[in-house]
Amino acid sequence: MRGDVDPAGLGVCDAHDHLFLRSPRLPGEELDDPAAAETVLRDFAAAGGQAFVQWTPHGMGRGAHVLADLSRATGVHVVAATGLHQAVHYEPTALAALYDGLAERLTAELTAGLPGAPAGVRAGLIKVAGDYHGLDGHTRRVMQAAAEAHHATGAPIAVHHELGTAAPDVLDLLCGRYGVPPQRVILGHLNRLPDLRLHRDVAASGAYVALDGPSRAHHATDHHLFDTVAALVEAGHAPQLLLGADTTTRSARHTPGPVHLLTALAPRLARAFGPELPARLLKANPARAFGVEWRS
Ligand SMILES: [Zn+2]
Numbered sequence: 001m002r003g004d005v006d007p008a009g010l011g012v013c014d015a016h017d018h019l020f021l022r023s024p025r026l027p028g029e030e031l032d033d034p035a036a037a038e039t040v041l042r043d044f045a046a047a048g049g050q051a052f053v054q055w056t057p058h059g060m061g062r063g064a065h066v067l068a069d070l071s072r073a074t075g076v077h078v079v080a081a082t083g084l085h086q087a088v089h090y091e092p093t094a095l096a097a098l099y100d101g102l103a104e105r106l107t108a109e110l111t112a113g114l115p116g117a118p119a120g121v122r123a124g125l126i127k128v129a130g131d132y133h134g135l136d137g138h139t140r141r142v143m144q145a146a147a148e149a150h151h152a153t154g155a156p157i158a159v160h161h162e163l164g165t166a167a168p169d170v171l172d173l174l175c176g177r178y179g180v181p182p183q184r185v186i187l188g189h190l191n192r193l194p195d196l197r198l199h200r201d202v203a204a205s206g207a208y209v210a211l212d213g214p215s216r217a218h219h220a221t222d223h224h225l226f227d228t229v230a231a232l233v234e235a236g237h238a239p240q241l242l243l244g245a246d247t248t249t250r251s252a253r254h255t256p257g258p259v260h261l262l263t264a265l266a267p268r269l270a271r272a273f274g275p276e277l278p279a280r281l282l283k284a285n286p287a288r289a290f291g292v293e294w295r296s
Pocket residue numbers: 016017018055246247248
């Protein structure tokens with residue numbers, strides 16, 4: 001948000017979350033309050049957090065105008081996203097207007113800057129989404145544009161998986177068809193589908209797996225988070241794992257959220273797998289996953 005960050009200086013990172021988010025699917029639950037966002041970052045920083053990656057894409061109220069100020073005020077690095085979510089998160093007329101020149105638009109947000117943001121405030125990742133157990137015409141179109149923007153810039157692609165499904169389809173399309181290296185793909189929400197064998201299969205591709213959950217009260221993501229991390233660590237995938245709180249609604253702000261990753265989950269992981277694992281998942285892996293050798 002405040003320009004490029006040396007990966008070594010990114011620090012302890014919530015790898016998938018939201019400070020700002022707006023969708024017609026979530027009326028009354030908008031995350032649109034800069035003061036509330038500042039409190040989230042301050043609490044996270046007080047718990048030891050240093051970097052916060054927001055996966056809110058184009059057209060969903062990313063807060064581009066204030067992210068840099070919030071980062072400066074709190075000392076937390078904030079990484080913003082370009083890309084598009086599923087069609088249901090947009091008004092149909094607005095969406096139709098976005099398709100023309102989509103790859104160029106995404107590339108421009110990574111290189112020139114975000115619309116509505118102060119000069120030089122750019123996105124650092126490309127967010128896309130799959131559908132439930134498949135990919136529709138919209139999500140395929142967006143993934144093609146995302147792959148083009150990746151090839152133009154080197155930026156990683158972060159993927160929302162609907163209820164944790166369709167990761168094999170996403171890898172086939174992005175990596176198989178469009179040649180995005182799996183190491184530049186971050187698979188989100190897989191733990192919404194607690195199928196550990198599938199998790200191990202897709203992790204074998206080399207893609208990063210961003211596990212999230214504590215901002216979802218009574219949701220399978222939280223119940224399964226520790227066991228999912230454990231299964232992937234035991235299968236040798238610790239270098240690919242990222243942790244995030246994924247706070248998407250105003251109601252979810254009342255859950256422990258990003259702080260929980262540091263104060264509850266990290267100590268548990270340290271007890272189970274040794275003191276190095278939390279730093280690996282929260283610091284070393286995000287530095288690699290979000291580090292970019294910018295091509296333009
Ligand atoms: Zn998210």
